[in-house]
Amino acid sequence: MLRTELTQYLSSFLNINAFKDYAPNGLQVEGRREIHTIVTGVTACQALIEAAIALKADAILVHHGFFWKNEPEVITGMKQKRIKALLENDINLYGYHLPLDAHPEIGNNIELGRQLGLQNIAPVDHVTGASTPGLLWRGKLPEKMLPSVFSAHLKAVLGRTPLHLGDESKVMETVAWCTGGAQDYIDLAAQLDVDAFISGEASERTFHCAIEQGIHYFGAGHHATERYGIQALGRHLEAKFGVTHHFVDIDNPV
Template identity: 65%
Template sequence: MSTHQQGKSVISRQDLSSYLDTFLNVSAFKDYAPNGLQVEGKGQIRTIVTGVTACQALIEQAIAVNADAILVHHGFFWKNEPEVITGMKYRRIKALMDHDISLFGYHLPLDAHHGIGNNAQLAYQLGILSPRVYEPVAQDLLWHGHLEHPVTATEFSQLLNNVLKREPLHIGDNSKSISTIAWCTGGAQDYIDQAAQMGVDAFISGEVSERTYHAAMEQGIHYFAAGHHATEQFGIKALGQHLASKFDLTHHFIDIVNPV
């Protein structure tokens, strides 16, 4: 899946980087990877590509549309990865540098942003009302809200399937309806204990662990593992749309299918 917005203007790489650092409040976050410009390309940017992860397939499609910059949620240089630039990392970075394409990555700042962030956008897509952060969890990562009307677990699973184009894994008692919800996109299944303490009916995240099953069943809370990629597709797309509109840039959102 891809979307396209045609713009006419150009912005400097430095101006775009500075704007994003401020807009996403990058300095407020302690993260697992550097946020901001990760690979430096050409100085003037007219065409941007957004996608969830800076994989080889996304880079190749960005090359095909003559992108000047790629913006992703999952970029490079994670704390637990090898520091050397060899193999897969070398091929990705070489492709960027060979075509003078900048890579920008925004991880936790994109999860937490109250307008275009992953959590805010997931609430919008699912029709969750009064979305707000749960203050005891740092960096605005756990959110909660409510549905307009109570639904069954089966009905909510179908809603997730319709919106995310991916069937979720549901853990919980089908006889218990759902009205209040907490969520954190991506790999946040271990926030289920905080969600249960909040007293909500259900918790949504992207992934699931063996221990998640017992935590859900013993605390009487529905859990929906809706896909790491699927729950984090909307924030980076919204960021690209925002930049395209604000600076009149050409924007391509490119969704590289990932069932995880």
């Protein structure tokens, strides 16, 4: 397929104009005109770029791309090396941040809910303080369980031991979540009267928010919670356009 075709399709499919984001969504570094092989990954780091070069990729699609607000604008050091590798190998780089989190079919949030086997999965768009629709989701466990049991389930699914904050003896059944660095959504989750909230990262204040509002908090890893949307997007493009897709997981303990 042509680069222009992929760019236009993803802009529409992910509805990028509906989001006020922290980085540009779409084509971030222009490469070759024709795209046959796509590599997907969570973050456009040097290791992912090198893997894409080895796989002879024409395009890289990531959740965390380049050119974030408030970062230095000059292209030096680490940023220069990354962009140089892309340009020298004529590889297109696409980044999709909030649109990929919120997408109702292949987004990070719905995919995490599916991975965890949650039931009655749905976005929560009408809660005080939720500025971006589609980022806060809720669902239900198949059965009531202690937080230690759910922690073990998270570890089995995501491959890392989560941080749990809350009363170990308090049984849980209903869950809200927002992947990645969404720890402050815990206050929105508390408005929903759910038993637990999951995000990728925690802050110092998260402990007090969880304890004082009587809600379980699980910090399951920024990278670990955001591996699934970009994979689903790659599979979608492979099925729709017949391109070759490779997901490359550059492990990150954060």
